[in-house]
Amino acid sequence: MRCVMVYSKLEIIVFLLLSVSIHVRVSSIDDNYEQCENIVKNWASSSLDADIKGDKHELRDLLFFLHIPRTGGRTYLHCFLKKLYTNSQECPRSYDKLRFNPRKTNCRLLSTHDDYSLMSKFPKEKTSVVTILRNPVDRIFSTYEFSVEVAARFLIHPNLTSVARMAKRVRSKTSGVSTLDIWPWKYLVPWMREDLFARRDARKLKPDAYSVTNNPYDMEDILMPLHEYINSPIAKDIIHNGATFQITGLTNNSYFVDAHKIRHCVFKHQTLGAYVLKVAKKRLDGMLYIGLTENHRESATMFANVVGAQVISQHLASSSTDVASNDDSEQRSSLSDVQHVAKNQGIDAHQKLKNISSITQDEVGHGNLTVGKLVEAYESCTSNLRKTQAERRGNSLKRIAPANLTKEV
Numbered sequence: 001m002r003c004v005m006v007y008s009k010l011e012i013i014v015f016l017l018l019s020v021s022i023h024v025r026v027s028s029i030d031d032n033y034e035q036c037e038n039i040v041k042n043w044a045s046s047s048l049d050a051d052i053k054g055d056k057h058e059l060r061d062l063l064f065f066l067h068i069p070r071t072g073g074r075t076y077l078h079c080f081l082k083k084l085y086t087n088s089q090e091c092p093r094s095y096d097k098l099r100f101n102p103r104k105t106n107c108r109l110l111s112t113h114d115d116y117s118l119m120s121k122f123p124k125e126k127t128s129v130v131t132i133l134r135n136p137v138d139r140i141f142s143t144y145e146f147s148v149e150v151a152a153r154f155l156i157h158p159n160l161t162s163v164a165r166m167a168k169r170v171r172s173k174t175s176g177v178s179t180l181d182i183w184p185w186k187y188l189v190p191w192m193r194e195d196l197f198a199r200r201d202a203r204k205l206k207p208d209a210y211s212v213t214n215n216p217y218d219m220e221d222i223l224m225p226l227h228e229y230i231n232s233p234i235a236k237d238i239i240h241n242g243a244t245f246q247i248t249g250l251t252n253n254s255y256f257v258d259a260h261k262i263r264h265c266v267f268k269h270q271t272l273g274a275y276v277l278k279v280a281k282k283r284l285d286g287m288l289y290i291g292l293t294e295n296h297r298e299s300a301t302m303f304a305n306v307v308g309a310q311v312i313s314q315h316l317a318s319s320s321t322d323v324a325s326n327d328d329s330e331q332r333s334s335l336s337d338v339q340h341v342a343k344n345q346g347i348d349a350h351q352k353l354k355n356i357s358s359i360t361q362d363e364v365g366h367g368n369l370t371v372g373k374l375v376e377a378y379e380s381c382t383s384n385l386r387k388t389q390a391e392r393r394g395n396s397l398k399r400i401a402p403a404n405l406t407k408e409v
């Protein structure tokens with residue numbers, strides 16, 4: 001069933017990959033079709049050849065959560081993974097960049113927005129990958145809304161100079177990672193933020209003359225309309241096929257040096273997208289688990305039974321030797337850090353998230369957690385998380401009233 005769901009989802013992704021027309025800045029390299037085909041084909045065949053030995057259904061030493069933005073991965077991280085792994089088992093926080101040598105660390109859980117090319121840094125035969133996919137249209141919608149939500153928080157400032165000054169102050173004080181350090185938000189948020197400030201400045205010049213429509217997604221005097229966002233070069237570069245590129249390790253954040261060449265070729269000659277897709281399917285096939293945002297309940301249940309159960313039995317197997325301490329050091333790869341944006345809101349939300357995800361931490365590693373308990377904890381955790389998120393979102397969107405993005409995707 002997993003495969004059926006995944007492949008029907010992939011058809012949507014293919015459709016997107018082939019139908020989006022992209023005008024990348026033309027560089028002198030590799031524009032020629034034959035050259036491009038060669039480059040892409042070679043990459044694809046070496047990727048397809050690289051088979052990982054062993055049973056892919058078995059949880060290996062390191063669990064790599066390849067977190068595709070706006071798929072609901074945050075609830076998995078806070079409400080499943082953080083209950084399954086102790087803080088000391090989490091790899092150093094790595095949402096913005098890799099802060100440890102994967103071959104020398106014995107951490108068990110890594111969660112990042114990095115792409116699949118990160119795998120080149122790990123011993124493959126010891127790593128299991130999990131991810132969540134979402135209908136690309138909804139994913140893009142949600143990316144827009146989140147860009148607006150995060151950027152709008154900064155409207156408490158009178159101008160961008162003041163934003164920059166605050167950012168500097170916060171950065172020197174906290175060790176948390178800001179959304180603004182993390183791909184793709186490090187590109188999307190500042191872009192949206194500049195745009196929001198510019199539109200607000202323009203309104204100040206004509207306080208009675210700006211117009212407000214009934215459609216919050218098309219209110220150009222207040223914020224960048226959805227269609228403008230979607231059709232921008234930056235969105236085409238990093239959002240449209242973002243999930244496919246993340247799974248194949250071809251984002252513009254890739255560790256793989258040829259990623260840029262290949263992306264360039266695929267944009268230029270879109271039929272070559274078929275190779276990328278083939279690699280994407282193969283990568284998905286090798287994963288331990290794939291969730292689907294749309295089938296949320298089913299996916300969560302499957303996660304608890306497939307991944308959760310194995311993590312629990314791994315703990316049991318090693319509990320005699322495992323002295324898991326619960327120190328809450330700054331070493332964690334914490335998504336609460338991701339949320340750490342505007343100073344005051346940031347710290348409060350940080351604390352709340354910590355509260356939410358630490359509910360059952362005590363039981364981890366003590367032989368007490370069962371799949372049943374995990375699911376229970378997950379459900380109360382997600383409802384708390386949802387409440388917190390809705391609150392933040394509401395507070396943020398107030399700043400761009402009357403544009404109230406109500407789709408909440």
Ligand SMILES: *[C@@H]1O[C@H](CO)[C@@H](O)[C@H](O)[C@H]1NC(C)=O
Nearest residue numbers: 157158159160161162163165
């Ligand atoms: C930006 O806001 C700060 C704080 O209110 C103010 O002191 C400064 O003059 C403003 N800068 C510009 C360029 O408007």
Ligand SMILES: *[C@@H]1O[C@H](CO)[C@@H](O)[C@H](O)[C@H]1NC(C)=O
Nearest residue numbers: 187233234235237238252253
């Ligand atoms: C990634 O894409 C963004 C948006 O198009 C761009 O600003 C940035 O320079 C790119 N980064 C790299 C490393 O190519």
Ligand SMILES: *[C@@H]1O[C@H](CO)[C@@H](O)[C@H](O)[C@H]1NC(C)=O
Nearest residue numbers: 348349350351352353354355
């Ligand atoms: C987190 O939990 C502590 C102790 O239970 C409580 O005092 C604190 O108010 C909570 N913080 C938030 C932001 O919910």
Ligand SMILES: *[C@@H]1O[C@H](CO)[C@@H](O)[C@H](O)[C@H]1NC(C)=O
Nearest residue numbers: 362363364365366367368369
């Ligand atoms: C389970 O938790 C209880 C306290 O909540 C504890 O007394 C008991 O020893 C634990 N059982 C195991 C097997 O660790």
Ligand SMILES: *[C@@H]1O[C@H](CO)[C@@H](O)[C@H](O)[C@H]1NC(C)=O
Nearest residue numbers: 394397398401402404405406
């Ligand atoms: C935006 O819409 C939501 C849901 O429809 C509503 O609860 C909220 O009060 C609205 N916010 C504003 C600022 O109008």
